[in-house]
Amino acid sequence: MRQTPVYYYSSKSGMVKQFANNLNRPVFDLSERDIRTSVPDGPWVLLTPSYKTGNVDNDTIPEPVKRFLKNPETRRKMVGVMGSGNRNFGAHYQAAARQIAHISGRPVLFEFELQGTQWDVEDAQNILNDLDHELQRAHKE
Ligand SMILES: Cc1cc2nc3c(=O)[nH]c(=O)nc-3n(C[C@H](O)[C@H](O)[C@H](O)COP(=O)(O)O)c2cc1C
DSSP states (O other), X not given: OOOOOEEEOOOTTOHHHHHHHTSOSOEEETTSHHXXXXXXXXXXXXXXXXXXXXXXXXXSOOHHHHHHTXXXXXXXXXXXXXXXXXXXXXXXXXXXXXHHHHHHTOOEEEEEETTOOHXXXXXXXXXXXXXHHHHHHHHHO
């Protein structure tokens, strides 16, 4: 069965990268230019941290994520969003993942703080495995 790939962005602190690498499925790093300019070959999931910039207009969506989402085909193929954040940011908690989900009409599949716990990793793996099955079923119909 096809494993839905996860495209993620992670800053130097690498918390999202650590989480992504524990998912046991194809994951792609949007900080790499080749990845950011590619188009996924099928349904895919976004995993993004939130970064509040302090600028009112500017949301908290990391720039590489914005660039990747500029391509309409890429946007069409996105099936869900996962977010990493920190509750200390209060009203801005998970702002990037939630904003992208809202704009795209795709669901927030999972949210966790920082690099997540081992239970977060297991939950995310289960959610993604269920998604793989759903997508396979939808594809057959
Ligand atoms: C400058 C800065 C701004 C942040 N802004 C937010 C925010 O607005 N909302 C949120 O939920 N988390 C916020 N966070 C927390 C990060 O999203 C979280 O730590 C994430 O795990 C970072 O992932 P990374 O290390 O892979 O980049 C912020 C962190 C930093 C350092």
